[in-house]
Amino acid sequence: MSAPPLISLQGIRKRYGGGHGTPPVEVLRGISLDIHAGEFVAIVGASGSGKSTLMNMLGCLDRPSEGVYSFAGEDVATLDADQLAWLRREAFGFVFQGYHLIATESARENVELPAVYAGMAPAQRAERAQALLRRLGMDSRMEHRPNQLSGGQQQRVSIARALMNGGRILLADEPTGALDSTSGAEVMALLHELADAGHTIILITHDRNVAAQARRVIEVRDGQVVSDSAHASRTASGHGLPPPDMRQVVRQNGHGGGASFWTDIREAARAAWRVMWVNRFRTGLTLLGIVIGVASVIVMLAIGMGARQKVVAQLGAFGFNLMYMSSIGNSSRLPGRSITLADLEAVAELPNISHVLPNVTGNQVVRFRNRDVQTYVRGSGAALPRIQTWPLARGGFFTEQDDRELANVAVLGHKLAQELMPDVADPIGQIILIGNLPLQVVGVMSEKGALTGDRDEDNVLLLPFSTAGLKVFGQREPTYTVIAVDDVSRVAQTQAAMEALMLERHGLRDFDVGNAAASIAAEAKTSDTMTLMLSLIAAVSLVVGGIGVMNVMLMTVRERTREIGIRMATGARQRDILRQFMTEAVLVSLTGGLIGVVAGLALGAALLWWDVALIFSLRAIGGAFACALITGLVFGYMPARTASRLDPVQALASE
Ligand code: ADP
Ligand code: MG
Numbered sequence: 001m002s003a004p005p006l007i008s009l010q011g012i013r014k015r016y017g018g019g020h021g022t023p024p025v026e027v028l029r030g031i032s033l034d035i036h037a038g039e040f041v042a043i044v045g046a047s048g049s050g051k052s053t054l055m056n057m058l059g060c061l062d063r064p065s066e067g068v069y070s071f072a073g074e075d076v077a078t079l080d081a082d083q084l085a086w087l088r089r090e091a092f093g094f095v096f097q098g099y100h101l102i103a104t105e106s107a108r109e110n111v112e113l114p115a116v117y118a119g120m121a122p123a124q125r126a127e128r129a130q131a132l133l134r135r136l137g138m139d140s141r142m143e144h145r146p147n148q149l150s151g152g153q154q155q156r157v158s159i160a161r162a163l164m165n166g167g168r169i170l171l172a173d174e175p176t177g178a179l180d181s182t183s184g185a186e187v188m189a190l191l192h193e194l195a196d197a198g199h200t201i202i203l204i205t206h207d208r209n210v211a212a213q214a215r216r217v218i219e220v221r222d223g224q225v226v227s228d229s230a231h232a233s234r235t236a237s238g239h240g241l242p243p244p245d246m247r248q249v250v251r252q253n254g255h256g257g258g259a260s261f262w263t264d265i266r267e268a269a270r271a272a273w274r275v276m277w278v279n280r281f282r283t284g285l286t287l288l289g290i291v292i293g294v295a296s297v298i299v300m301l302a303i304g305m306g307a308r309q310k311v312v313a314q315l316g317a318f319g320f321n322l323m324y325m326s327s328i329g330n331s332s333r334l335p336g337r338s339i340t341l342a343d344l345e346a347v348a349e350l351p352n353i354s355h356v357l358p359n360v361t362g363n364q365v366v367r368f369r370n371r372d373v374q375t376y377v378r379g380s381g382a383a384l385p386r387i388q389t390w391p392l393a394r395g396g397f398f399t400e401q402d403d404r405e406l407a408n409v410a411v412l413g414h415k416l417a418q419e420l421m422p423d424v425a426d427p428i429g430q431i432i433l434i435g436n437l438p439l440q441v442v443g444v445m446s447e448k449g450a451l452t453g454d455r456d457e458d459n460v461l462l463l464p465f466s467t468a469g470l471k472v473f474g475q476r477e478p479t480y481t482v483i484a485v486d487d488v489s490r491v492a493q494t495q496a497a498m499e500a501l502m503l504e505r506h507g508l509r510d511f512d513v514g515n516a517a518a519s520i521a522a523e524a525k526t527s528d529t530m531t532l533m534l535s536l537i538a539a540v541s542l543v544v545g546g547i548g549v550m551n552v553m554l555m556t557v558r559e560r561t562r563e564i565g566i567r568m569a570t571g572a573r574q575r576d577i578l579r580q581f582m583t584e585a586v587l588v589s590l591t592g593g594l595i596g597v598v599a600g601l602a603l604g605a606a607l608l609w610w611d612v613a614l615i616f617s618l619r620a621i622g623g624a625f626a627c628a629l630i631t632g633l634v635f636g637y638m639p640a641r642t643a644s645r646l647d648p649v650q651a652l653a654s655e
Contacts, residue, residue, distance in 0.1 A: 004073035005034035006169070006200060006243055007058060012067035014053055014223075027053045029223040030067070034230075035202065037168075038240020040195035042203045042214035050223040051204045052097070052173055058202060059092045059171045060084045061569055061648045072243040082573045089118050089571025090244040093162025095172035099154040100566045100652065101146040104278045105271070107133060107157045108142040114164040116267050117571040132160040136190065152183030159190060161570065168241045169200040176210055188213055198241040264576075268583035275556070275584060276591075282552060287592040289548035290631070293541030294596025294624045297534075299603050301620040304534045306613035321488045322387070323495055323515040325502075326480035338510045339502075340477055346501060347483065352494045354486045357381045358478035360469045366461055367433040368420045375416050377434065377461045379468020380482075385445075387484045395428040395443030403464040406471065410439040413460035414447040432461075437471055439463070491515055542627050545592065546635035553585050553639035564643050565651030578644040585636020586629065593628030597621055 012031040018024030027050045035041055045051050056062040057069065060076060069076045071087065079087065093114075094100075101110045111129040120128070133142050136156040146154055155175060162170050172191065176184035188210065195201045195215070203214055211217050219227040276283045325347075327338040341358065348356045360379040365372050382400045385391055398409045412420065412427060421427050430441045448457045469475055483498070485491050495513055502511050557564070564577055572580075600621070604614050 004070065006037045006072060006240070007033075007035040008068075008070040009033050009057075010068045010070075012054075012057060012064045012069065014050075014057065014062070015065045027223050028057070028064070031220070031223070031225055032067075033218060033225060033228065035200065036240065037200055037242060038195075038198055040191070040201040040203070040215040042205060042211035042217045043220060044205055044208060044211035044217055045220040047206055049220050051206070051220060053223075054220065055171050055173050055202070055204050056649050059094055059569070060087050061652070082575075085117075085568065085571055085573040085576075087244070088569060089114060089165055091168050093159075093165070093167030093170045094569050095155070095158050095162050095170060095175050096566075096569075096652070097173040097177060099146070099151075099158045099178075100562065100569075101154055101157055101161075102563050102566060103146055104274050106143045106145055107138060107149065107153075110146070110157055111160045111164055113161060113567065114570040117567075117573070117576055118165050119263075122263065122267075129160070129164065132163055133157070136160050150183075151178050152180070152186065155179060155183070155187055156190075159187070163194075163199075165571065166241070167194075167199060168243065169202065170194060171202050171204070173204045174206070175203065176205070176207070184210075200240055264579065265583065268580045269587060271580060272584040272587045275560075276587065279556075282555075283588060286548045286552040286588055287595065290545040290589055290592025290628050291596040291599055293545040294593050294628050295600035295603060296537065296541055297624040297627070298597065298600030298616070298621055299607070299614075300534050300537055301624075302600075302604050302614040302616045303607070303612065304530050305615040305617060305620075308530065309615060310613050321485055321491070323483040323485065323491065323498070323513055324480055325483060325498070325511055325513045327477075328510055328512050338477075338506065339481065343502065343505055344478070344481055346505065347481075347498055350494065350497050350501065352485050352487055352490050353483060353498075355381075355383050355387050355482075355484040357383060357387055357482040357484070358465055359480050359482060360465060360473055360475060360477075361479045362473055364434050364461070364472065366416070366420060368430065371420060373416065373420050375413075375459055375461050376456075377463060377468060377472060379463045379465040379472070381465055384462065387482065390448055391446050393444045393446040394426070395441070397443050398462075398464050403466050406467050407464060408437065408439045408467065408471075409442045409464065411443040411445060411462040412441055413445050413458040413462070415449070415456075415458035416461055417444045419459070434461075434472055439467075542631055545589070545628065546631040549585055549588055549632055550635040550639060552588070553581065553636050554642075556584065557581065557639045557643040560643075561646060561651045561654040564646050565648050565654070568646070568648040569652060574644040577646075578640050581640030581643045582633070582636055585640065586632045589628045589632025589636075593625045596628060597625055600624070 010032050012028055013026060014028040015024045015026045031054065043051055043054060053062070057064055060071070060079075063077065071091070076084070076087075101107075102113070105113075108126065108129050111132060112125045115125040115128065130142060133139070133156075136159060138153065138156055138160070141149060141153055146157070149157065155178075159170075159172075159175075162172075170191070175187050175191070179187065191201050191203065192213070201214070203211070205211050217227070217229045218225055325339065344356045344358055347353065357380055362377055363374060364377045366375050366377075367373075382398060382403060385397050392411070393414065395411075397411055398407065401407075402409050410432060417427050420432065421430065424430060427441050427444055431438050432441060433439070445458070445460075445462070463472065465478070469478075485494050492515075495515055499513055503509060567577060567580075601616070604616060608614050
């Protein structure tokens with residue numbers, strides 16, 4: 001004999017237990033036998049004699065406690081878990097006692113399973129599975145679930161699955177045990193056919209009549225071989241299918257087949273989606289946790305940002321981002337008018353200053369037709385509505401060009417418009433007089449007193465700075481200046497810098513600067529607290545959602561332990577199992593995240609409709625979604641790893 005036997009066992013022993021004070025049970029007690037390619041062997045023995053244990057050993061699902069198992073001349077003990085998975089996939093096909101089909105998958109998908117792990121392309125895989133099922137007379141049952149099939153049909157599905165990757169060696173554990181005599185006979189006929197085609201068949205049975213149909217019968221009792229008709233069958237063998245190329249096993253670390261990473265992911269996602277759908281109520285509850293988490297983060301942040309902006313707008317109206325600078329009357333130059341436009345140009349160059357708005361003011365009588373009203377005239381810059389967050393109610397504001405050209409234009413305060421033109425429908429375009437100076441009304445301001453509480457702020461006439469200075473008050477220097485800063489939190493430094501500059505230019509402190517720094521500090525604190533609170537909410541909902549995912553994944557792994565065993569027996573490596581359960585966890589959180597985003601936006605829209613100030617930010621939405629995804633990855637990992645580390649034999653034995 002040149003080639004080594006396909007399977008060679010030498011002194012194989014298997015012990016269970018032994019820990020925690022219980023004596024170890026020796027189930028296999030020194031089994032030695034050789035099986036050659038193409039043999040049809042029956043292993044027969046009473047129940048409890050160790051047959052299934054032996055089969056698990058032969059199929060590389062379990063490792064012996066003692067002894068040497070050589071497969072095609074290679075010592076199996078040297079192979080790691082993934083290499084054993086490769087060997088199972090390439091060499092063995094299992095037909096289990098209880099069929100062991102995956103309940104959520106159709107007959108065809110169950111048959112395809114080993115090819116999935118072998119990396120066969122989906123189309124090719126489906127074709128082969130259909131061909132196998134057709135050959136076994138299952139044409140009309142391909143898309144049925146296992147619970148829609150009879151025992152005989154399920155057994156045929158499991159035989160088709162065993163043949164999917166070639167099934168060089170079929171390990172059949174009591175394949176007729178649960179079948180009526182007709183179905184049993186059909187299955188036996190099938191095994192004979194396969195044996196004739198060169199498959200090595202190892203049939204395990206307690207029934208001597210069944211065993212007698214094989215070409216070689218090995219009898220075991222109490223974990224030992226008591227008889228073996230080896231020599232009778234030796235002549236029958238000789239043209240069996242060759243074993244897989246064992247040189248590949250050492251090299252294998254990816255797939256042997258042609259499937260890409262994405263095909264694998266797609267396959268895992270498909271299976272995951274199926275499981276989610278089958279357990280849709282439970283999945284829905286888990287989703288709900290994530291949906292609420294994501295939606296609340298989105299809405300909370302939108303409310304927070306909306307509120308913050310409202311606060312900022314109000315602060316703008318109160319002038320908390322503004323400084324006021326005016327002359328004090330002890331200047332050696334012009335009493336009360338020491339600050340010049342040249343000073344202001346220098347101030348405008350300082351960092352953190354966004355606008356410098358000179359103002360010239362005084363009380364004047366304004367005339368419209370035959371009505372006179374005493375009002376506060378303020379000459380200012382074109383940027384005033386923006387800087388003071390004081391929008392117009394009608395018309396427009398005067399422009400910088402108006403200011404340069406000393407245009408005779410004016411904007412009425414809300415109260416002035418009411419008092420001066422009570423029965424004029426549209427004040428825009430009307431001509432008013434200050435003394436002999438005619439001014440055309442171009443706009444009316446909105447009511448500022450509504451926000452600040454001071455109604456006299458609306459009894460005002462706004463003119464371009466130069467028009468007011470030169471044509472009304474006869475002066476070039478501003479009465480006071482409004483200075484707006486970019487960054488409210490740095491207003492103190494900016495004020496100091498401005499004072500230093502002015503002192504340098506004037507040589508004495510003939511000016512006064514005011515701001516509302518205290519209030520600004522309070523505002524900053526409020527917004528910080530708000531941010532902190534919202535982050536806390538986000539963190540809590542994240543953890544709650546994550547615990548939900550972990551809980552459901554742990555349940556899933558426990559419920560589907562046997563499925564994991566089946567997958568491992570059909571060639572899934574640890575990383576395949578890990579990927580499958582990670583995919584499920586991620587799919588749950590992705591779906592939850594998506595629904596959460598939609599729900600958050602819908603809720604926000606509803607709130608907007610109720611006039612709640614909301615600002616949605618793409619960053620908050622993206623962040624919430626990313627958090628959901630990360631939650632799935634983090635909290636799904638532990639259960640998925642637990643699943644991938646299961647021992648195939650123990651997993652298969654679980655209920
Ligand atoms: P058979 O398939 O021939 O009926 P098994 O191989 O299933 O027998 O089991 C043989 C013996 O080994 C039985 O007595 C059984 O109780 C014992 N056994 C099997 N698996 C385990 C295990 N994981 N732990 C302890 N004892 C076991
Ligand atoms: Mg058994």
